[in-house]
Amino acid sequence: MPVFKPAAAAASTRLRALVPLCALLLGGCAWYHREPLAPQDTSTSARSLERIRIDPSSMPLPELAAHRFDPSDGLDIDEVAMLAVANNPDLKLARDDLGIARAQAYSAGLLPDPQLSVSSDYPGAAGATRAFNYGLSIDVMAIVLRSANKQSADATVAKTDLGLLWQEWQIVAQARQLFIKSRFQQDTLPLLQQQRDLARTRYERMAEARRDGNLTDDTLTAALTAYSDARKQYTDAERTAEQTHHDLNALLGLAPEVQLPLTGSDAIEPLSDTTLDAALVHLAQRRPDLIALQAGYEAQEQKYRAAILSQFPSLSVGFVRARDTSNIYTSGFQINLSLPIFNRNQGNVAIEKATRQRLRDEYQTRLNQAYADVAHLRADNAILTRQLQQTEAALPEVELAAQHASAAYADHNLALGAYTDAQSAALTKRIDVATVRESLAEQRVGLQALLGSAIPDAFSSAQTDTDTHAK
Numbered sequence: 001m002p003v004f005k006p007a008a009a010a011a012s013t014r015l016r017a018l019v020p021l022c023a024l025l026l027g028g029c030a031w032y033h034r035e036p037l038a039p040q041d042t043s044t045s046a047r048s049l050e051r052i053r054i055d056p057s058s059m060p061l062p063e064l065a066a067h068r069f070d071p072s073d074g075l076d077i078d079e080v081a082m083l084a085v086a087n088n089p090d091l092k093l094a095r096d097d098l099g100i101a102r103a104q105a106y107s108a109g110l111l112p113d114p115q116l117s118v119s120s121d122y123p124g125a126a127g128a129t130r131a132f133n134y135g136l137s138i139d140v141m142a143i144v145l146r147s148a149n150k151q152s153a154d155a156t157v158a159k160t161d162l163g164l165l166w167q168e169w170q171i172v173a174q175a176r177q178l179f180i181k182s183r184f185q186q187d188t189l190p191l192l193q194q195q196r197d198l199a200r201t202r203y204e205r206m207a208e209a210r211r212d213g214n215l216t217d218d219t220l221t222a223a224l225t226a227y228s229d230a231r232k233q234y235t236d237a238e239r240t241a242e243q244t245h246h247d248l249n250a251l252l253g254l255a256p257e258v259q260l261p262l263t264g265s266d267a268i269e270p271l272s273d274t275t276l277d278a279a280l281v282h283l284a285q286r287r288p289d290l291i292a293l294q295a296g297y298e299a300q301e302q303k304y305r306a307a308i309l310s311q312f313p314s315l316s317v318g319f320v321r322a323r324d325t326s327n328i329y330t331s332g333f334q335i336n337l338s339l340p341i342f343n344r345n346q347g348n349v350a351i352e353k354a355t356r357q358r359l360r361d362e363y364q365t366r367l368n369q370a371y372a373d374v375a376h377l378r379a380d381n382a383i384l385t386r387q388l389q390q391t392e393a394a395l396p397e398v399e400l401a402a403q404h405a406s407a408a409y410a411d412h413n414l415a416l417g418a419y420t421d422a423q424s425a426a427l428t429k430r431i432d433v434a435t436v437r438e439s440l441a442e443q444r445v446g447l448q449a450l451l452g453s454a455i456p457d458a459f460s461s462a463q464t465d466t467d468t469h470a471k
Contacts, residue, residue, distance in 0.1 A: 043255040044087060054086045060168040061452065074263035077179045080252070084175035085168050087253035094164045101153075101160040108153035112142040115318070121325065129327040135334060137318025141310070148306035155299035162292035169288060171251065173449035177442050178248040183262055184438040185241040188431050192234040195427045199223075199230035202420045268440055270385070271447070276378055279451040283370060286452055290370065293363040300359050304352040310345045314338040370450060377447050384440040391433050402426035 044052070054069040059082060067078045075083070085091065114136055121131040203223040209215040249258055284290050316336045323329045405422030408414035 041255070044253050044258070045255045046258045049254065049258065052083070052086070054082050056082070059085060060165050061172065064172070074261040076262075076264035077176055080179045080248075080260070080262070081172045081175045083252050084171050088171050088251060089253050091164070091168060091171055094167050098157070098160050098164050101157045105150070105153035105157045109146070109150045111146065112139045114138045115316075123325045128325040129323070131323055131325045133320065133322040135318050135320045137316050137334065137336075140315045140317055141312075144312075145306050145309055148302045148309060152299045152302035152306065155295050155302060159292045159295035159299060162288045162295060166288035166292060169449055169452065173445050174251055175248070176445045176448070178244060178251060179262060180438055180441045180445065181244045182241070182248060182260075183264070183266060184434050184441075185237065185244060186262070187266075188434050189234075189237055189241060191427050191431050191434075192230075192237050195424055195431075196227075196230040196234045198420045198423055198427075199227040202416060203227040205416050266437065266441075268388075268437060268444070271381060271444065276374070276447075276451075280371070280374060283374075283451070284367060287370060287450070290363070290367055293359070293366060297356070297359045297363060300352065300356045304349075304356050307345060307348045307352040310348065311340065313340055374447070374450055377443055377450070381440070381443055381447070384436060384443060388433070388436045388440055391429070391436055395429050395433055398426045398429045 049071055052069075052071070056065045056067060056069065059065040059067075061081075064078055064082050064085070067082065069079050069082050071079065071083075115138065117133070117135040117137070119133040123130065203220075203226070206215055206220050206223045210217070210220045245259075246256065248254075248260070249256060252260075254260075279286070314337070318334050320332050320334050321329075322331075402422045402425065405414055405419050409416070409419040
């Protein structure tokens with residue numbers, strides 16, 4: 001019968017005891033899974049757009065959270081903004097950055113792992129016993145710094161989250177501005193086309209008259225120049241509309257061929273001084289970028305505190321169990337202590353202190369700039385409002401003159417040149433009104449980007465407020 005040696009039996013027992021421990025350690029480990037890149041374009045197509053569902057509660061502004069997203073009947077200005085928040089490629093990357101910051105905060109809150117040290121000495125002389133040394137230690141300073149590091153990481157998460165909210169505000173503003181551009185381009189392109197056609201008709205008739213010897217060359221040249229200018233103006237407007245279509249689709253994460261049916265009124269609601277004054281009162285508590293800078297400053301405060309704490313000696317303690325070659329067992333402890341003689345972490349303290357001062361100055365500069373931007377847009381709003389009133393007041397007279405000219409031309413009581421001049425003047429005035437309306441609506445969107453929903457939308461009198469990031 002086989003005879004088992006005591007040493008082999010002991011080794012087998014220890015091996016069996018390690019199996020559950022290894023299983024426990026491996027059970028808490030992450031496992032690698034490959035995730036290959038997509039080889040094709042994943043932009044949202046027209047068919048995919050019909051299936052998009054957006055949760056209003058995830059929207060960053062109250063007026064969007066209260067709005068229903070339904071692309072089946074066209075997209076109004078709020079639905080375009082909602083689609084931008086949900087589908088913008090840059091916002092997807094920003095949310096990934098937020099996930100990284102949260103993972104870093106999770107890492108900062110973990111306790112340091114204890115350190116296990118094992119050594120063994122094998123004597124060369126006969127009769128001596130194998131010596132061993134087992135040690136278990138932990139970094140005490142890592143535990144001391146854990147609170148400051150965790151608070152700094154949490155503040156960084158808050159800063160990143162608020163930065164994402166601010167970026168969402170900006171994406172909403174960009175989507176609204178592109179919506180406004182596209183809607184007004186839809187209105188002005190037919191007017192520019194009519195103006196081009198009028199100039200072409202005038203030039204062709206004058207060219208016939210010149211061939212019959214009834215017109216001078218300089219008059220025909222002037223008509224040709226006017227036609228060329230009108231044609232160029234229309235072509236430039238077409239190119240601008242195509243650029244707007246490209247920019248809007250890129251902002252919304254849509255495929256280039258998707259044509260969005262944009263709906264909604266273009267009547268601009270007035271903006272009162274009382275509304276602006278009320279919005280400015282809590283500007284520092286409303287703007288996500290300013291709150292993010294406050295969180296970043298708090299994170300730096302904790303980094304500075306951690307640097308101060310790191311001036312103290314680095315300390316690690318542990319327990320030791322050993323046996324020498326004479327078979328004598330000993331138990332004790334070990335301490336590893338750095339001596340703060342030369343470095344004393346003074347360099348890092350100076351760096352963190354200077355960084356804190358820069359963040360303080362950055363916050364104050366941004367706050368001052370915010371007030372200056374609002375003051376500028378406020379003055380610009382007054383100018384545009386006055387310009388729109390003046391332009392609209394002059395429109396009825398010009399349109400009436402165009403109607404009279406059209407009637408006189410139909411009765412053969414007016415020359416072609418005078419008829420086209422009257423019609424072109426009316427078209428030009430209508431284009432001017434649309435252009436000023438567009439500028440005023442875009443300027444209102446700019447104020448909304450600075451002050452949030454405290455400023456009503458250009459096309460709605462609804463007034464709401466926002467202070468937190470909807471989750």
